[in-house]
Amino acid sequence: MKEKLTLQATKLMEEFVEKANLKAGNIMVIGCSTSEIIGSKIGSNSSPETAAIVFEAIYSYAKEKGIYVAVQCCEHLNRAIVVEKAAVPFAETVNVVPQPKAGGSFATQAYAHFENPVVVEEIKADAGIDIGFTLIGMHLKKVAVPLRLENKMIGEALVIAARTRPKFIGGVRAVYNQELL
Numbered sequence: 001m002k003e004k005l006t007l008q009a010t011k012l013m014e015e016f017v018e019k020a021n022l023k024a025g026n027i028m029v030i031g032c033s034t035s036e037i038i039g040s041k042i043g044s045n046s047s048p049e050t051a052a053i054v055f056e057a058i059y060s061y062a063k064e065k066g067i068y069v070a071v072q073c074c075e076h077l078n079r080a081i082v083v084e085k086a087a088v089p090f091a092e093t094v095n096v097v098p099q100p101k102a103g104g105s106f107a108t109q110a111y112a113h114f115e116n117p118v119v120v121e122e123i124k125a126d127a128g129i130d131i132g133f134t135l136i137g138m139h140l141k142k143v144a145v146p147l148r149l150e151n152k153m154i155g156e157a158l159v160i161a162a163r164t165r166p167k168f169i170g171g172v173r174a175v176y177n178q179e180l181l
Contacts (some may be wrong), residue, residue: 012159019161024065024067081120082118086115124140125164141164143164
């Protein structure tokens with residue numbers, strides 16, 4: 001099981017980073033239901049062991065690329081975000097330490113393994129991955145663009161992903177930077 005989850009998470013990250021066109025310094029938000037990964041209903045069977053496997057694969061890949069990972073907590077913490085302080089140096093932090101049943105197992109892993117973790121109430125990420133219907137959209141920049149992934153399962157959980165792009169402004173006479181599309 002460990003090898004399968006590690007392989008699925010690694011392949012997901014390879015495809016996601018490429019399709020989302022993420023670069024060093026970008027922030028990606030991850031919402032992850034370990035309950036869904038192991039085939040249970042979201043929020044019903046939190047699995048620290050599963051979280052550790054998937055987190056390690058995702059975080060090590062992102063860290064190697066210089067991409068910040070922001071992890072969404074569960075609804076018990078109002079979907080707050082665990083993130084490295086370096087990614088949000090001026091953000092207002094809140095005081096909470098995620099736990100498997102209050103924040104979620106994946107957020108608990110992030111808090112335990114980030115170099116300097118902080119929790120913030122919101123973030124505006126450049127792209128995101130939703131593993132198991134966790135509803136990450138509130139933490140993406142304004143214009144989200146869905147990504148169709150070939151690697152769309154981790155365990156039993158469906159994976160949905162999005163990137164963002166700047167808003168178009170200026171009307172019919174405006175000229176747009178094609179690299180930002």
